[in-house]
Amino acid sequence: MTAPTPLLEAKGLVKRYGRVTALDHCDFDLLPGEILAVIGDNGAGKSTLIKALSGAIRPNAGEILLNGSPVQFDSPNDARAAGIETVYQTLAMSPALSIADNMFMGRELRMPGLMGKLFRKLDRKRMEDFSRQKLAELGLMTIQNIHQPVETLSGGQRQGVAVARAAAFGSSVVILDEPTAALGVKESRRVLDLIQEVRARGIPIILISHNMPHVFEVADRVHVHRLGRRLCVIDPKQHSMSDAVAYMTGAAVPEGVAEPV
Amino acid sequence: MTAPTPLLEAKGLVKRYGRVTALDHCDFDLLPGEILAVIGDNGAGKSTLIKALSGAIRPNAGEILLNGSPVQFDSPNDARAAGIETVYQTLAMSPALSIADNMFMGRELRMPGLMGKLFRKLDRKRMEDFSRQKLAELGLMTIQNIHQPVETLSGGQRQGVAVARAAAFGSSVVILDEPTAALGVKESRRVLDLIQEVRARGIPIILISHNMPHVFEVADRVHVHRLGRRLCVIDPKQHSMSDAVAYMTGAAVPEGVAEPV
Amino acid sequence: MASADPFEDVVKSRREEGFAEFEPTRKGLWGRFHEALHTTPALVPLIVLLAALVVFGVLLGGKFFSPFALTLILQQVQIVGVLAAAQALIILTAGIDLSVGAVAVLCSVLMGQITFRYGVPAVAAVPIGLAAGTAIGAVNGWLVSRIKLPPFIVTLGMWQIVLAVNYLYSRNETIRARDIETQAPFLQVLGTKFTLGGAVLTLGVVLMLAVVLGLAYALRSTAWGRHVYAVGDDPEAAQLAGVDRHKTLMSVYMLVGFICGLAGWVMIGRYGSVSPSATTGVIGNIQAITAVVIGGISLFGGRGSILGAFFGALIVGVFELGLRMSGADPQWTYLLIGVLIIAAVTIDQWIRKVTQ
Amino acid sequence: MASADPFEDVVKSRREEGFAEFEPTRKGLWGRFHEALHTTPALVPLIVLLAALVVFGVLLGGKFFSPFALTLILQQVQIVGVLAAAQALIILTAGIDLSVGAVAVLCSVLMGQITFRYGVPAVAAVPIGLAAGTAIGAVNGWLVSRIKLPPFIVTLGMWQIVLAVNYLYSRNETIRARDIETQAPFLQVLGTKFTLGGAVLTLGVVLMLAVVLGLAYALRSTAWGRHVYAVGDDPEAAQLAGVDRHKTLMSVYMLVGFICGLAGWVMIGRYGSVSPSATTGVIGNIQAITAVVIGGISLFGGRGSILGAFFGALIVGVFELGLRMSGADPQWTYLLIGVLIIAAVTIDQWIRKVTQ
């Protein structure tokens, strides 16, 4: 099997914060239509990697290629313009605004007709109905008031809103940084379904997660991150979860890789 | 078996936020020396319950009893004075301060001798060494700079600091609200060990978690929370995880309980 | 350990679920009132305002409740009202603008001097003045958004610069009302009076109301308004969520500059003359910030309503007129206004607390 | 699905692990400099200050680098320096204090009037004045912490109240320098001069340095200091983590009141006389806030160092004296100081950026 061109690729990414090295010549590739899981210890640099891929930070060195050609994202909006939609670990919500406001931030719906064209009036009702429906799909039925500011939601409800947003609007790549960390059993399950629905639409997904059973259930390939770089990529069908955990914690070294420390 | 007096008990707690009802006549009890797990859907009111128990919010109605006698906590400090130590879901850290500063917030160590007594000088070194050791015990070995402000830590590292703090200083009750949500496989494992160590010291623990295998591994009793109130308490040895999930999501109704909605 | 238990299967099949519902907890008028306070935060300063009106009405009797006195309040808060609307916008983005008053004065001076010194017709001088205000706003915005300087420092510097330019450019000359009236009446057009059911209003008052209501609409019902709140609430999060922080900030600062220009035009209407040493240049900023904060907008950004700021301006206006009319001497007036401002916000807090 | 895989067993046994280590990325002098900037944020305003000194030194030559001019700067910033230290404390708690200047003036008036009107000896009048400052601080603190009013409003009200009381109580009378010198010289003691290697310093300058260094120590090296930062950073989190928010805020506001009292005493030393209409009462607050912000303390609380605030005060002092010495007229000086303040913070930002 000759490898297809990666949709999104990164080479030698470096990111330093003062004394701290978060990415240390890290490589990365995402193939079209796949679900790529990224796993690694806490602080391995997974979030930093996807922040670099989605334009939220600018790496000190290295290059990013989209469909084989180098790109530079100066802001998350640049990446979004290229079709990359991300759920950050910090969720990136405006705490004082309502659920619907947050769902549609930056892509608000206007009223039809004159009110919308001339007065640019928002179509509150349509946005709220849409939000309610998306949350119901995720099983978040405990939300009592759709006008609630996001800061008053429970941890899991808040994460649900962020995931629903990315899944609903994702166009060419969807990146999910620990999307189920705060979610309940039912809600996590629904997110996994959602991920598979998105992939079925032909959109590749990057999934960061510490939940091995979930990773091994949905991923096509697993990128193991360790100490700021990619240690190896494994096929979940040929490796067990124990292998993956052993690699990422440093308890075992995958073949053909010299233990870095 | 006659029930021993609960160490911590709550009766008929109600908490409303404007239009939203977070706790709806909720009961609760924690027996001495046990690990009590609290499970429930997102937004069921688990965090609100433990906030009421730890003095972070004041319920609109209901009473809290400590060792059988009613208490009123007006601030988290009141609860802490009564020996209740809590890891909140939001972690309650000062983002701009360092790891050691956060670990020792409110219980700082002073230099020995005159410098400490007269000039109230902090013993930075001792606090940093202690923090480093606690984090190492949790397996958080990716922290490169102990002076790093907490806001620059990864999601999991931050959670690790909060858990280490509560476990290190817990005295009569330790409450953990989703302590492993952002943690990796290894780090979660270590937290479970820690929970058992704390219990071995005779300190009872309230553990909120969405991770059923972990809950069933460590808990002595499981409090199932649904729609703002306690639905039932189950014994993990007599019920399966499937039962628990069915109860908390409303797919099944435990014996002797009328379906609330 | 039971990790082989396929517990997730329980939730694999979807069941029909209803949204969680609880009985509404409070009913009747009091419940509605609570509800209203929660959805419309500007109601709280409005209540304080009405309370202040009643208190002074009782103290001063018919003299205070005359159409003359009541419309006088509106006329006296015209300028602060417009500046407070501008300031509220900036504060919603978690900024602060110390230059608003100075920009207003400079714009009024520009409108006057351009007409009188260079003979440009007033209908052209006014837009030039407004453009100048917008340009100053753009500089502020650029420094805040691109160079990432703290708004406090940018606008503090701009305040001094604008005031000095204002004195230097005008050569400290006042253009007299009589001259404007005869040679360029358009400059004073916002001072035009008309009666509406016994109350005497000016076009300036109408403009103030239009600015406040227009902004209230834009902030609540357009995407731009949501972006302003989001940027003020958490700029990082807003940017990650897809808001163009730079564009939003630039639009806010430029709009604020423009509104300050309008305030300058209102000043000519109200005072008749054009004077570079108008005090608005020196204390307009604090007055505007005070109105905004009394109106319940958080100085940390992202929370509050512009109508609140307007009520805040009116509250101060009522206090000042009421105390003056009751003949308190100036230092006692200052002292009492200090006390009343604290009292107003205490009542505000109290209302919020009991209606939690 | 492989959920029966006992993957967690891999991590059940503990292995010896080392902390993650990476090669230090930058070395040598430049690397050390970076490191220093990261650990000591007050270095940035210090660099700006030195740059300003060099620029004016080059422009003005020996005249500026004379002990006379350099110590003059210290004397001129005495009062603002002390007030900036107080203001920095409040701003670190995410508050703001508009009353600092007014409280200082009132305390100086109290010290003077208590001595001259009631014949209390000056050594007793000074502590009474300091106690009054502390009491005002306590009222501010109580309103902020217990009633939970915004600090801006509380201290705005207090500012007006204190200024009015100041005029009313003093009946606007100045106590002349000559009278104090002959009848109560202790009031002027902080004006006492002494020479230190050619430089003429006053006890007031020494007091300023002591206040700044003392606070810097307390903030960095005591538990109280950590609590101040925590409360300013995220009051909710601090409280949940076990900090007594109320106690911390009260201690800060009371200490600030006390320091303002000291500033009032410094004022008597510097001006000789006691006058209720001192400008500090009106613009002392803005001057202090400006110094704090130039010094790199965030108005949102919890970030920055008090030494920075002190350097901020000195930066403004250098600009003012430098410009006056180079012969700019007052209006141009006013304009240029605006420009320079913005420039100073721009350079500050730039240093932070290139040394990221």
Next chain:
Amino acid sequence: AETSACLITKTDTNPFFVKMREGAEAKARELGLTLNSYAGKVDGDNETQVAAVETCIANGAKGILITPSSTSAIVPSIEAARAAGMLVIALDTPLDPIDAADMTFATDNYHAGVLIGEWAKGKLGDKAKEAKIAFLDLDVSQPTVGVLRDQGFMEGFGIDIGDPNQWGDESDPRIVGHDVTQGNEEGGRKAMENLLAKDPMINVVYTINEPAAAGAYEALKSMGREKDVLIVSVDGGCPGVQNVADGVIGATSQQYPLLMASKGIEAIAAYAKDGTKPAATEGKAFFDTGVSLVTDQPVEGVSSISVARGQEMCWG
């Protein structure tokens, strides 16, 4: 109903206006008038004065005494008040145009400046030609009083004043510089220090008022130069005159705010009774309440009164 009158001063922090208010209050009490006082917030505050005039109209007062912060900008409000049937009297500072008020009871600030300028010139004699002069003015916004006093001093001293509506545009090399003081000790000291840093050889100091002069003196004293510098000032308040006696100030132009205020109140009382309006001083467009130079070192050709006499006549 009882007759009420308004007094609107520029500020109420300057002792000058405090005394003016005391004079007005005393007279009003004597004549049975209700007096409401108002003041601007800072020097040059026209807006607050406009609001005060409007309040007086709303209150139905019979007359207004005003020391205008801005002599021309206040005029439309004054016209409105007069149209409402009130007697308006300008105190201390004439309006522009002067006939916008019914009458003006004033000292001539420009003349006050001229007196101290002439005195300083006479005192220096020949050395006036190479004098080094510091000007300690009021504020960068150049309120009218400050400009009048400053430019008057220049004329008296023999300096070409350029634009009479502005200070700072002169080119005489004897001027070391202008700085602003806000009219208090604090500003006086700092401004003096700044100008001394620019040129330590300053030997004449013009000050806007006596508090500024006292501040300037402190700065000079700390450099040991208090003996060889001539300080002149304007106002004539009691502490100021005492400072002349103590040698802090060389000479000051004394004004009479109490007189202005009590005259003003009398005029309003008369107007309220039978509609009579006050008349101007012979040959002038206003009622001149006079100004005298107070010094114990009289100079030939400049009329002055002694410090003892000044202390008798000082306000308060």
